[in-house]
Amino acid sequence: MELFLDTAELDEIVKYRDFIDGVTTNPSIMSKYKLSDHGSLIKEICKVVSGHVSVEVISQKYDDMVKEGRRISKICDNVCVKLPCTSDGLRACKTLSIKGIPTNLTLCFSSIQALLAAKCGATYVSPFLGRLDDNGHDGMLLVEEIVEIFDAQGYETKVLSASVRNLQHVIQSARVGASAITISPQIFGQCLQHHLTTLGLERFSEDFQKSK
Numbered sequence: 001m002e003l004f005l006d007t008a009e010l011d012e013i014v015k016y017r018d019f020i021d022g023v024t025t026n027p028s029i030m031s032k033y034k035l036s037d038h039g040s041l042i043k044e045i046c047k048v049v050s051g052h053v054s055v056e057v058i059s060q061k062y063d064d065m066v067k068e069g070r071r072i073s074k075i076c077d078n079v080c081v082k083l084p085c086t087s088d089g090l091r092a093c094k095t096l097s098i099k100g101i102p103t104n105l106t107l108c109f110s111s112i113q114a115l116l117a118a119k120c121g122a123t124y125v126s127p128f129l130g131r132l133d134d135n136g137h138d139g140m141l142l143v144e145e146i147v148e149i150f151d152a153q154g155y156e157t158k159v160l161s162a163s164v165r166n167l168q169h170v171i172q173s174a175r176v177g178a179s180a181i182t183i184s185p186q187i188f189g190q191c192l193q194h195h196l197t198t199l200g201l202e203r204f205s206e207d208f209q210k211s212k
């Protein structure tokens with residue numbers, strides 16, 4: 001399973017570099033930085049991780065998306081162009097995929113959108129678990145359904161669990177066979193800790209000190 005960090009914070013990416021394959025960003029994440037710095041920041045991130053770094057287009061029309069996607073893909077070899085699951089986004093995915101440019105179809109809220117993304121040659125499709133849960137749906141059911149459809153149809157598009165809100169989302173995504181997951185630094189920190197491990201270690205250390 002590929003692990004991505006959902007951030008553009010270089011310090012956090014460096015902190016978790018030994019555990020992650022790549023990075024995902026989105027316009028909200030990038031809005032924390034000056035527009036003129038985006039290109040250089042992405043280049044820096046691409047140097048830290050060897051896997052894909054997803055960078056989303058801002059354009060919403062097919063022609064503009066293709067132009068912007070081509071420009072983004074030239075920033076670094078490991079950049080993956082993130083496109084929304086709209087009609088224009090899916091068409092742009094098809095065009096960029098034919099040119100061999102990796103794509104991540106984002107804002108996926110239904111298995112039909114995922115199926116279309118796979119048919120358009122997407123490298124990844126990102127179902128947004130947390131946002132579905134927030135709206136009274138079961139995000140994990142969608143991930144499960146997409147994995148089942150891709151397996152049944154033999155699609156190579158990878159299911160990337162996104163909008164992850166808790167550790168259960170991480171565990172369940174792995175259980176149902178998602179190929180990838182993107183996790184915020186805050187949740188990644190939780191993944192690396194268990195209070196019983198901390199407690200156990202303290203006790204081992206205390207016991208050992210007593211025996212000296």
Ligand code: E4P
Pocket residue numbers: 006024025026106126128130131162163164182
């Ligand atoms: C995925 O690639 C997105 O950047 C992200 O997971 C969105 O998560 P949010 O719903 O917490 O904004």
